[in-house]
Amino acid sequence: MxxxxxxxxxxxxxxxxxxxxxxxxxxxxxxxxxxxxxxxxxxxxxxxxxxxxxxxxxxxxxxxxxxxxxxxxxxxxxxxxxxxxxxxxxxxxxxxxxxxxxxxxxxxxxxxxxxxxxxxxxxxxxxxxxxxxxxxxxxxxxxxxxxxxxxxxxxxxxxxxxxxxxxxxxxxxxxxxxxxxxxxxxxxxxxxxxxxxxxxxxxxxxxxxxxxxxxxxxxxSPLKLFFPISLVFFLLGCLNYAWTFAHGGRLTNGSALMWSASVIVFLIGLISEQITSLTYRPTDLGGRFR
CATH class of the missing domain: 3.90.550.10 (Spore Coat Polysaccharide Biosynthesis Protein SpsA; Chain A)
Known part of the structure; x- marks a missing residue:
């Protein structure tokens, strides 16, 4: 009962x-x-x-x-x-x-x-x-x-x-x-x-x-949060580069920084996804994975 x-x-x-x-x-x-x-x-x-x-x-x-x-x-x-x-x-x-x-x-x-x-x-x-x-x-x-x-x-x-x-x-x-x-x-x-x-x-x-x-x-699922943010940074970097290339024929630090931020945010999301997977993996009293 x-x-x-x-x-x-x-x-x-x-x-x-x-x-x-x-x-x-x-x-x-x-x-x-x-x-x-x-x-x-x-x-x-x-x-x-x-x-x-x-x-x-x-x-x-x-x-x-x-x-x-x-x-x-x-x-x-x-x-x-x-x-x-x-x-x-x-x-x-x-x-x-x-x-x-x-x-x-x-x-x-x-x-x-x-x-x-x-x-x-x-x-x-x-x-x-x-x-x-x-x-x-x-x-x-x-x-x-x-x-x-x-x-x-x-x-x-x-x-x-x-x-x-x-x-x-x-x-x-x-x-x-x-x-x-x-x-x-x-x-x-x-x-x-x-x-x-x-x-x-x-x-x-x-x-x-x-x-x-x-x-x-x-x-x-951390990637569902971090990936869109990463994509926004990447697209902003591309838009900034298109603008500066069209008006000055050059690549600026702003575009490079936004692309770098895009990569960093994506990698943080990827690592967070792996940590989350481990967090929700149940263990028994002896510490061994079931």
């Missing part, structure tokens, strides 16, 4: 957890529930104790991804369920996601619709991420950043060393699964309004989300 472990990262989500945990226990009475308290200063630990669920507490905030990794390491279930602690995810949806997992997938992600996005700006940003990830992988990516997902525990633990301590663990895990040819499915869900204050900071996280775009490319 498959055993579920529900891992919930939480930072100052006591009010949301007080409403979420009873519903979760009712929906999944046999599941192991682990709340990872990411340095909360509210009553998160007391709320977990009152509900009778496991609470792993950090002495200070290490990040959402760090909480996910801590929970995944100690989980006893064969299937891990990750959901946010802010009350947005409905515990009744877990059964549908697990059912899709039984169809042969390695990970099933709860895909939010447009109405479930936290504002127009976030909706547009997530749409851009989904489009870019779909182009990179050649697969339809319905919700790259959703924190509601179920996954086979042994598959997920293969990539713990890749996961960041910050907020982009969904992006990293999704791209890692695609890169390793593990089956990923998307199941439509409705996300409710979060309870309490969001931890997203527009300026700081706007820059972070921009970096995620580059991370998507480098996680999956």
């Amino acid at each position: 498959t055993r579920l472990t529900v891992v919930i990262p939480a930072k100052n989500e006591a009010a949301a957890l007080a409403a979420l945990l009873p519903r979760l226990m009712q929906a999944q009475p046999d599941a192991e529930i682990i709340v990872v308290d990411d340095g909360s200063t509210d009553a998160t630990r007391q709320t977990c104790a009152a509900a009778g669920v496991i609470c792993l507490s950090s002495p200070y905030s290490m990040g959402n991804g760090a909480a996910i990794k801590r929970g995944a390491r100690v989980a006893k279930g064969d299937v891990l369920v990750f959901m946010d602690g802010d009350g947005q995810h409905d515990p009744m949806d877990i059964a549908r996601l697990v059912a899709r997992l039984d169809e042969g997938y390695d990970m099933v992600v709860g895909a939010r619709d447009w109405e479930s996005q936290a504002g127009v700006g976030r909706g547009i940003a997530n749409s851009v991420y989904n489009w870019l990830a779909s182009k990179m992988t050649g697969q339809v990516v319905a919700d790259l950043t959703s924190g509601f997902r179920v996954v086979h525990a042994h598959r997920f633990r293969e990539f713990l060393h890749l996961l960041p301590n910050g907020f982009s663990y969904p992006t990293t895990s999704t791209m890692a699964f695609f890169r390793s040819a593990y089956g990923v499915a998307y199941e439509p869900i409705k996300a409710a309004q979060r309870i309490g204050r969001s931890h997203i900071k527009p300026l700081k996280d706007g820059i972070r989300f921009l970096l995620i775009i580059f991370k998507i490319a480098t996680l999956y």
Whole structure:
């Protein structure tokens, strides 16, 4: 019999957890529930104790991804369920996601619709991420950043060393699964309004989300990012040479520099592609390649 472990990262989500945990226990009475308290200063630990669920507490905030990794390491279930602690995810949806997992997938992600996005700006940003990830992988990516997902525990633990301590663990895990040819499915869900204050900071996280775009490319296939840039430098060098030759009959340093940049960027992409291939090559406990 498959055993579920529900891992919930939480930072100052006591009010949301007080409403979420009873519903979760009712929906999944046999599941192991682990709340990872990411340095909360509210009553998160007391709320977990009152509900009778496991609470792993950090002495200070290490990040959402760090909480996910801590929970995944100690989980006893064969299937891990990750959901946010802010009350947005409905515990009744877990059964549908697990059912899709039984169809042969390695990970099933709860895909939010447009109405479930936290504002127009976030909706547009997530749409851009989904489009870019779909182009990179050649697969339809319905919700790259959703924190509601179920996954086979042994598959997920293969990539713990890749996961960041910050907020982009969904992006990293999704791209890692695609890169390793593990089956990923998307199941439509409705996300409710979060309870309490969001931890997203527009300026700081706007820059972070921009970096995620580059991370998507480098996680999956670096050459798909570096080769177009290399080609642009090469074509600019050719255009510059055509202009200077037509008007002065000479080759300038500008063209030579752009051609050099083209070669350097291409070689960096080539080396990154080889490193990526080695990164996603699984190893056993003895360090030997499988």
